[in-house]
Amino acid sequence: MRAAGALRLGREVEGISALDDLLADLCARAGTAASIAADMRLCLNEVLANVISYGETAGEALRIDVRLDAGAGEVRAVVEDNCTLFNPMARPPVAPITGLDDAQVGGFGIALIRATAREIGWEALGATGNRLSLVCGTG
């Protein structure tokens, strides 16, 4: 069985909690493995934290549309925004910390997405919009 849903978010961080709730509900209905649901929660949290914190919208209100499709063995997500173009996968990967001397405090969000998602896709939506596709799980 599959379960699908969608949510529109703005700049408010409370939207992330609402998306967590939607994901949990869909995964419960689809019988998604808990570890896969946790992986997608992590990816979405990182994506939304980046968009909410750094997304620039050229005067418009920030609009983030998230579509989720959960199955027993995987969860698919599509995140679309109206921000200036930003392909997170084009960023050079941040190296993991190896000791106190190189213990940077930030930059791990994209690294965690890369380490967690099975598939990651990005495309531009015109000149001011991004579509990020994520798949977690084994299919």
Next chain:
Amino acid sequence: MQMTQEELPGGIVKVVLTGSLDIPGSARIDLPMNVIAGARDRVIIDFGGVDFLASIGVRTIVKVARAIGNRGGRVVIVNPNEAARKVLASTGVDTIVTIVDDLEAAQAAFA
């Protein structure tokens, strides 16, 4: 996210975290964790009640571990769940904090 503190023998402070270390959760504990990082050298962070760890939470832990580690102190994380363990390992946080399964092992890490 909730945070409580308990004094243990040997000048150790145990910090118990409960909830999600996401954006709102990390915002709630950042200041009190910074206070601990500035004042204490032996810190156990009980992760048993942490159900979710995102990069914003990693940032909080790294700041604390770096401040304490640079003074010669130590941070020990106890009982993180499997998902949190994965995040701590893939970011390399496990190279600057000690991760153990229970409180006894955490206290032994300061011996």
